[in-house]
Amino acid sequence: MSLLSLLLISGCDLNTRMSTFTAKGPVAETQLNLFMLTVWVTGFIFLAVGGVYVYVVIRFRDKKDGNESIPSQGHGNPLVEMGLIGVSILLLVIIAVPTLQGIWYTHDVPDDESSLLGSWYTNGDLSEADAKEPFIIRAIGYRWWWEFEYPQLGISTANEMVIPAGRPIHIELRSVDVIHSFWLPKIAGKVDLIPGRANSMWIQAGDTIDAWAKKAEFEGTDNERLLAYEQYLEDEIYDYYYGQCAEYCGDSHARMLFRAHVVKDEDFYAWVNRMDAGHAEAPEGMTWDDWYASYDETPEELTGDVHEGLKLFMGRAKCATCHAVKGNPRAVGVAGPNLTYLAERHSIAAGWLNHRNDDNSVDSEAQLNNFIKWIKDTDEVKPGNLMWKAKGAGIGELDPLLNDEEIRKISLYLQSLQ
Amino acid sequence: MSTTHTTEVINPSVHNDLADLKPEISDLGLRRPDHSKNVIIDWMTTVDHKKIGLMYGAMALFFLLVGGFEALVIRTQLMVPENDLISAQRYNQLFTMHGTTMIFLAIMPLNAAFFNFLVPLQIGARDVAFPRINAFSLWAFVAGALVINFGWLLQALEMFGLFTASGATAGMNDFVPAMGWFGYAPITSTEFTGAGTDFWIMGLQILGVASLSASLNFIVTIINMRAPGMKMMRLPVFTWMTLIVSLLIIFAFPAITVALIQLMFDRVFGTNFFSVGGGGQPILWQHLFWIFGHPEVYILVLPAMGIVSEVLPTFARKPLFGYAIVVFSGAVIGFLGFAVWSHHMFTTGLGKIATAAFSLLTMAIAVPTGVKIFNWVGTLWGGQIRFHAPMIFAIGFVWMFMMGGFSGIMHSSAPADAQQQDSYFVIAHFHYVAIGGILLAIVSGIYYWLPKMIGKMWQGNLNIWVGIFTVVGLNITFFPMHFLGLLGQPRRTHTYLSGFGWESYNMVCTIGSYILAFGVLLLVVDIVRCFRSKQLAGNDPWDARTLEWATSSPPKVYNFAATPIVNARDGFWADKYGPENRKLGEVDESHGIHMPSQSWMPMIASAGFIPLGLGLSLMQAGVPFMGYVAILGLVIIALGISLWALEGPGGYHLHPKKESN
CATH class of the missing domain: 1.10.760.10 (Cytochrome c-like domain)
Incomplete structure (x- = not known):
């Protein structure tokens, strides 16, 4: 019944502005895949247990045939119990293993050379220390607006961040007053901004070129690869993304939204230079x-x-x-x-x-x-x-x-x- | 079993008929208010667990309607985007008080109503172990409820122009709590919220006293006051769940008590437990709150599981499948409930290891929960299912609770939860558990036991419509919320922009909430009809299995004319259908039944909580002389308890004639 209504409702548009169903980055994608896995596993349990339940309720209803004899007073069967517990544990392990992988993967920027700012940033000089770090944006929550600092680039903006596609970004989460939560559903699930606590997360809009090529099983010259990757970003990733504070923060909590422009590297550099000047x-x-x-x-x-x-x-x-x-x-x-x-x-x-x-x-x-x-x-x-x-x-x-x-x-x- | 008695006056304090009971003089030289002709005085001074249970039930139902009304206003505000029916501040007050009311003032006392009425009957006892403490718990609950809701009174006075915060009360603002039922620091600091937070702190603290004293009472009762032969593994599952829940309360409430004291100190005395400026840690509040808060979830739901575990066997006419494992899994759920609190905090930056541990433990808790569902299905298997009203709701419970369980499994995967946390998906999840689970079970319990409580039988088929409207309404309200959450709508937002694909879902949810509310209204109508019913219930209208059905409906003040001797699990069923050696026996009680005297003291002692709570709250807001009011409250409490000790236990004996059937 519920599965049916699920299908009915999913006739509605699931690609809305803050939909978690249209993941546009590796973090959101990992989270979506895990969610869908839990949907399949619980859907299976639902059909199995729910089916038996419906059968039992119908099959063993009182027939009202005047038969007043007492049903057999059986009170349990250890083998059945053990079997069902075993199956339950097995089904949970199916969820648990990818969950652990997901926890580790979504926790912070991947630990590799190509995640470092110095490996891709070509818009002017970086200090040696900055080059060896991932790209950092500091999101600071205020009642009720967002400050986005780019400490390595010396610029700062509010409420609308601009980020390059396909680049991993380490977000430092800070709050000056109460708890807020940074949620950009298509790109990553939320992490809280807690005063007095140095939280962080990572986001990335779209895949890196290597990850994309591997997923798309692309074969061709480097140049073709680059063009096809650019086309993928053009078609699917460059966009205006919607985010919102997800932790209750007082009167105007409902009105603490933010945006992310995901742009190509060149546009990002141009924006940085303008903001800097x-x-x-x-x-x-x-x-x-x-x-x-x-x-x-x-x-x-x-x-x-x-x-x-x-x-x-x-x-x-x-x-x-x-x-x-x-x-x-x-x-x-x-x-x-x-x-x-x-x-x-x-x-x-x-x-x-x-x-x-x-x-x-x-x-x-x-x-x-x-x-x-x-x-x-x-x-x-x-x-x-x-x-x-x-x-x-x-x-x-x-x-x-x-x-x-x-x-x-x-x-x-x-x-x-x- | 008929209940005719003959008078056998042995000495002046022995009676068989309450009508000619002469009030005694207590050790203080005051007249005890025993069985006053004045009904109001009788109920205010009662120590009878059945009357106390009924009062818990009546007040909890009232607050259920209050909380439901708050929810309807919330849903009406959210019906269309950018609605301005109510202000942001009012909305925040409403969702805060909706959560607080439903958890602490509706579901917990509804559970307490069943505990009170049923546990002594189910174990073959005459009352709880400490009848006056039982009355104290009830009145402390009332005091806490008044303190928490005091802000609404001020708000109403202000709306009608009868009160403005100025002059001596200038420090007062935000009378009504508006920081969420979870009260995450630092939004609860004086910098961000006003007097409402103080009312909330003091109110919850008083409710904690009520819950703790009631729980100790039930633990002692269940351990010590069982009838002969009522071994632990013969206890009805509902009584088992009461015992486990009482233990959970004993272990869980101290955490919130400590947290609330720290918060109160931060606000009233300027300490720095949670304020970042002074080196405090807001995250500490979340740990303390959820160490209480997660067991609290099971404090709410285990009694529901207990009710269903009573109803299903009765109407399937079979014993509970896997009794031992159902009891054991209840205990495991209670135990594991203390080990999963941080799954409410997956987005707070716990780090990989803690996130992984709490993720796995949360999955683990699905196993004993699943076991219960398997066993309920097993109970029905091979039975003769009779679809009376209690059974309809119990069957609905299993189905809807299962739905809530599935979304619970979805949360347990921490990365998936990062998208669900604080979205409407979570609201869908816990309302399937809270309404589809707990409320349906409680309604099932009401249909099952109300005839026992008042001695009258339900009339007509309104119950079917109650079932249809609540179950349909609940699904229309909350199923679309799964999608709302996954489409990105955050919780606790008083309005939302159009263009995010949320409009139609919200409209459907709001329509559903009215359908659900209509179902609850029909339930109230049906309950009123039952009270006015002319048809008597008789001792055992459902052909049930446990001891409470062996005595009259409503039970006499002493419950059982003779204490039963239990020779089987489901002792009353065995008495009816079992072999001779399993039937109930009777204890010889020729010395009479010792009954406790009524007392004003529990109510007086708990009344002191009102000046204490309001005084401390208003003192924080800067209202003059409130410190003295708080001290006055303490004096009343101390005086009430001292006089309670000094008046002596009193008591009298009754000699009902052995029943003759």
Whole structure:
């Protein structure tokens, strides 16, 4: 009955945004394979025991034929018991052995040469120590958003990470307040971020070229191999992946989402270089020195929505108290998400407000509306969050509150961060 | 067996009819409240295990409806994406209180209701070993329930504008617990949650006192008060499960007691057990909590297994298949239950070795659980299955519990669990166990034993509709949740975005929850109809097997006119159908039946928990003078217990006429 309903329901789409059925990396794949093994084994038990059960309930029902004789009062059979216990143990061993292999495999980045950052990273120099480590991303949980640091590359972003396909990544999991959990279902099951504890996990989007070639039993020249591998990544792996906090972390736990862009190496390098350089120029091509000279001495000369938005960002709205924008020498806050190239992200408010088109471009009209909504109703979009109520810096404390025109200007400035 | 008695007054304290019982004066010089004409006073001071059991049952059913209502609000909120029926904060309060209520205020006391009513009857005893402690456990449970739910009262007052946190109470916020029933540190610190957490800590602590004292009582009762010939391996399986569960409580609750004390100290006195800033370790809470929490799962489910192990043999008209191995596997489950706590923590970074060990141990626990299922099927094999209401639910239990067991096996594989943990898949799993397993078994138990408890028989066929609506509703609600979890929906989220493929499943789940709720409502209606029934149950309406059916329905205050001598397992069945040497005998008790006196003291002593719990909670919130209220509570408890000791046990003798059939 249940198996039937399983089939019926599986007529529904199992390839949804956070589906664990469409594993896109070796960790999630190992986890999915183990799950399917448990499904087959328990499915077998279900049919065997359930079948006998149904048979017994029907076969031995009271026939209501007036036969009041007492059934035989047999009370057990040690041989049957021992046999069934033996079979149960055997079935569990079928699950146990691959489980142990899976625990060891999914625990951390494979211990081999090709897992080291130095073996593939070709975008500039690495220190000797960094080259001998796996690629590290530090995911830091805050109520209720994610910081993603790339310590070996000296960059940092929030809520939307960018990662290269086919490369193993060691994720360091840290939390500054309560327990969170990093869950990117298509790429890896979850591991918790616990304050005061150095947890880690590994993820990899898609197979490495060697693993892929082995699985696909590919034969051909190195060049053909590379092209076919690139095609596999293109078809199946490069994508926009959805993740979410999976440990209850307070009021807005439901609104602590994140994203992962899985891209080819070249695109990843380009992104790293842009993030590293930051916004070298102030709006309209001014140097930061000129802009700040004007801001400090003659702010009324900085006119236009973007300039005025930035003035509010640095001034009355106190945004820079908590937010950093790399390049801007005075926007170096650390309590909130890093906003470098914010307008290139496809969502804000930790994945809750989205403005991504199907072709992976940004819907700028929706984006502007989202900025406005977020600044205006931040306490409604994410109840309890610090941007609204932080002592001394929350915009909910401003008197008067930001008006619609000011919010629009700040939003236009934020939209210029691209 | 008829129950006519003649009066034989031997001395002034000997009675055969409670009606002409004169209250005695206790050692304190106060009048004992024995068998007051005032029904309310009679029930508040009772030490009769049957009345106490019925009170546990009534209150637990009330809280079952409360917890069910909380669940319905939760499901209604989740019916459509981005719903704003209730706020995030309210949702978090609701799921916290739903879990806490169902576990501590519904299922545990429902189990306690059966323990209380049945265990003395099943072992041929007159009462539990410590009748006044039994009453104390009941009232302590009530005090704990009130303290935990106190926040709802404040919340309601606030909603109607009768209370605002300002001035002296300015430190109060979050009146209702909202950190999950598991209360993972550090979200329980004063930095993140308010007075609700304190109510929760104090309430659970008081409930722990209630559970521990009740468990000690049952252990002593089962070990010491068995009728002659009721050897351990002749005990009904339900009594065996009570014994094992009581032992589990004795060993499991100290862990949560310690954890709660540490948490309370962190909050009230600023210690650093769990706060990272002071060098504490949040993960310590999880270990302590689950060392309690996993055995707690078996504390909830073993009594259900016990009920089913009574119902199946009765209605298959055969002894339980493999009695010894069913009892033994219950013990093994209880023992292994202490060795698998970290499977709730597979995602906390335990390391490979610990993960592997807990993974394998968790698989191992599937073996004794499977054994029970095999033996239940074996019990039915060759029987003459009669589909009365209790049997319908027991058969449903085996099926649904098996489903919950399968998803349990799926969790045991740690890497697979990394995808399932904290997703709707887990919710599906434990609700199959909790509703498909425990609740169906409890409903089966209610249909089986209520005629014994109140002496009236069920009427009509409403029970079939109860069965259909609960089983269908449960499957429609929880089966799709397996898929929701595997499609990535996390637990404990008050809303979700559209576009993730979760919408239709959530809609179906919500519809299912209403069907399930309607089934529970029908059950309540059926119970009310049973109470109003004119048809008497008689001693043995089901042609059952164990001793409780050998006496009248409802049993007299002294249970058995003469203590039975047991000569077989399933002693009452042997008495009816067995050979002469297996029939029940009777102990000669010409000196009369010694009955315990009623007392106010258990209730007074446990009433002190209310000012103690509320006082400590509100003191943390900064409300003035609350420390004194807490001290007052302690004084009441100390006074209650002292007077209880000083009033003396009292007691009186009854001389019912030997039954003449």
